[in-house]
Amino acid sequence: MTNENLDFFFTPRSVVLVGASNREGSMGYVFMENIIRAGYEGEIFPINPNEDEVFGLKAYKDVTDVPGEVDLAVVLVPADSAPNVMNKCGEKGVKGAVVISSGFAEAGESGIRLQNELVESSNRFGVRVLGPNCFGLYNCNIGLNASLALGTPERGGSISLVTQSGAYGMAIYTFALDHSMKFAKIIAPGNKCDLQDYELLDYLGRDHESGVICILAETISKGREFFETAKEVAPKKPVIVLKTGRTEGSKRAALSHTASLAGNLEAYRAAFRQSGIIEVRNGLEMIDLAKALDFQPLPAGKRVGIVTNSGGTGVELTDMLEEAGLSVPELSAQAQGSLKEFLPAYASPKNPIDVTTLWRKFPELYSRSIAALFESPDIDIVMPILLQRSAMMKEVSEAVRDTVIRYQREKGIRKPVYVCWVSTRDHLKNTEILQSAGIPCFEWPERSARVAGHAARYAERLQELKSRNPAPARVIDKKRDAKIESIIKGVREDGRTYVLEPEVKEILSLYGIRVTEERVSTSLDEAVAAAHDIGYPVVLKVVSADVVHKSDSGGVEVGIKDDAQLREAYERIEKSVLKNLPSARIKGILVQEMSKGKEVIIGSVKDPCFGQLMLFGMGGIFVEAFRDITYRLAPLAAFDAREMIEEIKGYPVLAGSRGQRGVDLEALTDTLIKVSSFLTDFPEVTTMDLNPVFVSETDTVVADGRMFIEERA
Ligand code: ADP
Ligand code: MG
Secondary structure (H helix, E strand, O other): OOOOOOOOHHOEEEEEEOOOOOOOOHHHHHHHHHHOOOOOOOEEEEEEOOOOOOOOOOOOOOHHHHOOOOOOOEEOOOHHHHHHHHHHHHHHHOEEEEEEEOOOOOOOHHHHHHHHHHHHHHHOOOOEEEEOOEEEEEEEOOOEEEEOOOOOOOOOEEEEEEEEOOHHHHHHHHHHHOOOEEEEEEEEEOOOOOOHHHHHHHHHHOOOOEEEEEEEOOOOOOOHHHHHHHHHHOOOOEEEEEEEOHHHHHHHHHHHHOOOOOOOOHHHHHHHHHHHEEOOOOHHHHHHHHHHHHHHHOOOOOEEEEHHHHHHHHHHHHHHHHOOOOEOOOOOHHHHHHHOOOOOOOOOOOOOEEOOOOOOHHHHHHHHHHHHHOOOOOEEEEEEEEEHHHHHHHHHHHHHHHEEEEEEEEOOOOOOEOEEEEEHHHHHHHHHHHHOOOEEEHHHHHHHHHHHHHHHHHHHHHHHHHHHOOOOOOOHHHHHHHHHHHHHHHHHHHHEEEEEEEHHHHHHOOOOOOOOHHHHEEOOHHHHHHHHHHOOOEEEEEEEEOOOOOHHHHOOOEOOOOOOHHHHHHHHHHHHHHHHHHOOOOOEEEEEEEEOOOOEEEEEEEOOOOEEEEEEEEEHHHHHOOOEEEEEEEEOHHHHHHHHHHHHHHHHHEEHHHOOOOOHHHHHHHHHHHHHHHHHOOOEEEEEEEEEEEEEEOOOEEEEEEEEEEOOO
């Protein structure tokens, strides 16, 4: 958390516009027009060396000529003069600068140089910079439009939006206005040369005017800090993220679009899930969900009650809801009884409640059915379907609105209402009756069900996250760390980044992780002696810096029961490894205890953006065939480790099912946490692969370990 006050960006007392212009159609003109029209009440100082006045306001030659203090500068000048403007802003003591100009890091070599100059200058003077290459910002509630987008926003909004893509974000914003949605702050951070995503999230998290935070991002900068901030913010208010650039094709499009290093999608997803962020798939879904969460309270559960004038639509909506993890339960006999009092005899009172085609009575039928759903203790979410005739009749929308208001505001029943709307364009205007009263409408069952699913899952996630304890505090153990560092030093001195199995095991055991009992032998006699010490059956494995996948080259022999078998296996390994990899240098043969249990995998990759990302899943053939794997960012709290275990499809196999006893889940949880502590303490680990780890009723033991480290510490 930064806790830095960024108010000077959002509620500046004065703004200079560097590059303001009277020339119609120019950027300097658009910005002047925007900032004046939107009704900003602070002082505005146009900067233009060739004009006496811009838009009737006295113009200044330079930022330094402006009288009084300046909070915010909006910089519109070409990229190559921006660093100089930044110097002037610094001299003037400007607190924040929004650099709209493009031609920086997104434009290749020379642009990167200019961006570095810009950052150097802003750092020197302590000017915070939003951008460059951005659309600007809005504080709708004070009429501050320091952006390229047209329009005067309505005040009183509580949705805030951070959008990496300026044009798309602004399109989303204007589209949302059509749906009676109102915004608080909109920020297009552009190249994020200074002000980072996590700082904006932190600011909006503390901002009382921002009730719902939306983030549209191709890449998230400073992923680790973002993750830490999100853990604070997301449990307090909904944070909806649309992460685009998820596929190979779109990554290419994104790369030419923004100039930042993308992390891996699994790392993003882990960060979102672990912090409570809601991930949506596209812009439309983001708008829908922001509307639902801004307009309506959160559901207390997943049970939906539907009222419809089309049985078929009710069936489709039920399908979509149940596919989204919600339920549409049959109403109690008592509730059905009271519905029968006013529904036509042939109508279904079960849920969905079908009001049939008795359209003259629609206002009353909808109103009383919705009332029954509010009163039913078996329902958490109320979803009226308004389709064709019921959507056409504005009396129906009015009746729905009045009933919802009566129950939510007057009777204080906080069940959310999401209206599923199906009509022609002509009658869409009736949605305004509902939406202007804060009752959101969504076109078609698909969109309605998605929103309900997200809202219910988020509400549930908040409860789960409440029970979460923080990850264990880092334990500094100098002796342990010194030993590990010397092992790592040895690896590097050997010219390797590949840490061999016995080395990995030694490191892990220093973290209190149980590994197989084993010894490296350099002769057959040593191997026999080791096997006697360990006790048959044993496993033999090749130890070689040139062999990464040991069994692929015939380097693993399991289930060796006696000296005779050991001799044969020993020779077989030497022969087949050298046959497969003639130049392999064999350091020795590992004699290892034979483990029993179910095979799982624990692994990690170091993400460039988010840091250590852990994975867990069923091992053996399951890894490749089913990709039954889940991810979390290290360090893990016990809660995260438990979730990882419970999340995989193979969980019932571990927990015990169909007469099979379950494995020791406590020991497995503990192993995951300890591995995560090691990864957190040793960020030089680039990837790790513990596969298999054998888990049984009594034990969790690491039977194979492979690790890579960075070349230099
Ligand atoms: P690699 O992954 O380099 O091919 P492993 O050490 O994972 O080599 O060995 C290959 C397979 O042999 C494992 O997936 C596992 O099924 C089995 N195996 C390895 N070590 C043991 C052990 N100590 N006890 C039982 N089975 C083992
Ligand atoms: Mg293995």
